[in-house]
Amino acid sequence: MASSLTKGAAQQEKTSPVSGGKTFLGHPRGLAPLFMTEMWERFSYYGMRALLVVYLIAGGPDAKPDSQGGGLAMPEASSVAIYSVYVAMVYLLAMPGGWFGDRVWGPRKTVAIAAGVIMAGHLTLAVPGKPTFFAGLALVAIGSGLLKANISTMVGHLYDGPQDPRRDGGFTIFYIGVNTGAFAAPLVIGTVGQKVNWHLGFAIAAVGMGLGLLFFLWGTRHLSPQSSVVPKPLTAAERKSTLMKVALWLAVAVAFYGIVGGTGHFTQKWATIPLALVGLIVPITVLTRIKRDKDLTANEQTKVSGYIWFFVAAAVFWMIFDQAGSTMSTFAEKKTTDNVFGIGFPSTWFQSVNPLWVMAIAPIFASMWLMLARRDREPSTTVKFSMAMVIIGASFFVFAIPMAMASDGTKVTPAWLLMIYGIQTMGELCLSPVGLSLTTKMAPQKYASQMMGVWFLAVTAGDCTMSLLTEAGVDLNGSAVILGQAAAATLAGFAVWMSRKRIEGLMGDVR
Missing domain, CATH: 1.20.1250.20 (MFS general substrate transporter like domains)
Known part of the structure; x- marks a missing residue:
């Protein structure tokens, strides 16, 4: 899950760790x-x-x-x-x-x-x-x-x-x-x-x-x-400048929504659509600003160009993956049976399946990558990303089956969702930890700390795209939309794979 870092915020400077005395599982x-x-x-x-x-x-x-x-x-x-x-x-x-x-x-x-x-x-x-x-x-x-x-x-x-x-x-x-x-x-x-x-x-x-x-x-x-x-x-001047900017934007927002609300036009869309647009504009702006920074060396500029490929792929991945709590949650609530062997359970229990799969599969993936690395056969980062895209696409191809089965009011077995979450977890393990590690490796020195935040913006972009599609009237419960998302992710995965030599050329010494 896209929930936390696994490698630290960046390549940090050497620190003064807390040492001596008792430890926690051999750690500080x-x-x-x-x-x-x-x-x-x-x-x-x-x-x-x-x-x-x-x-x-x-x-x-x-x-x-x-x-x-x-x-x-x-x-x-x-x-x-x-x-x-x-x-x-x-x-x-x-x-x-x-x-x-x-x-x-x-x-x-x-x-x-x-x-x-x-x-x-x-x-x-x-x-x-x-x-x-x-x-x-x-x-x-x-x-x-x-x-x-x-x-x-x-x-x-x-x-x-x-x-x-x-x-x-x-x-x-x-x-x-x-x-x-x-x-x-x-x-x-x-x-x-x-x-x-x-x-x-x-x-x-x-x-x-x-x-x-x-x-x-x-x-x-x-x-x-x-x-x-x-x-x-912050210096005194920076603090004053920041406070003035925040106050200005806050005043603009208050005035704007005051007018919208005062004239009786405010609806939920006046909140969700602007926020979703911000969630798309900010990642584009941040990446553009970093790419155009003249302080970056030619090698760093090239790596940022390569990183954009991974960012876009990750945004598509999270757009589908995060529907676990929305589209798939409502499917679990209304179209999936809520008992196994006569034992009933609430639909929210399905939200525990992904972390359970992570804990079960992650050690296997870690061992597999290590074994392949020893044989000099570990897939490159680009190949792992393309695998993740194809896998997340496959999960929605599978999801279209129970969705079609439930179209006449029939409730499907929970086994379908268990399998779909399992497939998605395999995709997550090909992309999430790899992306975190990749971000620290490809980050320009000037943006070493900020780049981890940039990686999280891929989640923002994916979810905001989904919000805008929903507000535009796209029925996410339709089989055609599910298959469309599956096809888009799969095609994106193949595009990354077909372009892997070009992307790896942009990555320089990072693999």
Whole structure:
């Protein structure tokens, strides 16, 4: 899942790790509170995400007939658009989140504040009402963006630079925390929210983040002193300029929406469409700015050109992959049987399948790449990306089968979704960790820290594209649309494979 870093924010300078005394699984003790913080943050995030679409449609025309009411009774198309924009904003805000850690508060303070904002967001979601729901959603997105890049940076601070032999193992343990939280959340929060009370489910998400914050505060004494340092503090002039720009844009937004609302024209689309457009414009602008930077060497310019190929491919991949919580979630809710061997379960449980597949398959993939590398037969990064595209396309070719079977009202077996999630996980493991590693290798020196945020913008671009398609009236539940997405991803995969020599030429010494 596109949830966290596995290799650190960038090729960091050599740090002063916390050493001596007790360890955590052979690693610095500071890894333990960071592991627990990330696990509980992912628990709160994925628990709420599992509820999001089914809560939005609950009580409305597109809800399951015998499902719990009390939701916002929205049409499915509107719910998918909101979901897609929300996920996109989480990853878009990772860039300013990293900026706050680098320029304003330092990673440690930023993470503490972020956890508090996330908890406040879930508590706001626990209060019934449409205004509180959207306010809570905004707070969770802002907090997640602040936390995402900074907590991974702090993991890197625990080790003696990029060459520390324990470093990759530490990030692997950290990633286990990500998937543990993501696996448990739908089983707990999803069950309570979907079967007992939606807002109680959101409240449990707040409790989870609260526990994560407590673990973080308790373990700060074990963290590297560098995590409290602001690497490049804003000067007084920069601070004043930044505040003026923020105030200006905020005033423009308030004035614009004040006019729209005051004249009675405001609808949901006035919120989702501008945000989705921002989510597409920002990645294009950022990549263009980096590509045109005259400070970059010719070699760095060439690598950025090669990186754009991977970025576009990743955006297409995440556009399909992230429908696990929207299109596939509503399919699980309304068109998939909710019992196995007579044992019933809520549809939100399907959101636990991907992290379960990750934990089961990831060690196999890691061993397979290592074995192939020893034989000098490991696929190149370009080939792995093309494999990921073909695999994610194949998952939607398969998805079209149960969708056609359920078109007459028949409910299909859960085995279909289990298989589709399994296929998608194989694609994820070919693209996500490879893309993270590739980003650190191809990043121009000037943008070493920022490029990880650029990688997350691929998720933003993919989800914003999906939101705009939904708002344009595209029926994502139609077999033709599903097959169209499958064909587009597969063709993109073949295009990357056919262009692999050209792309690898642009990559220089990176493989």
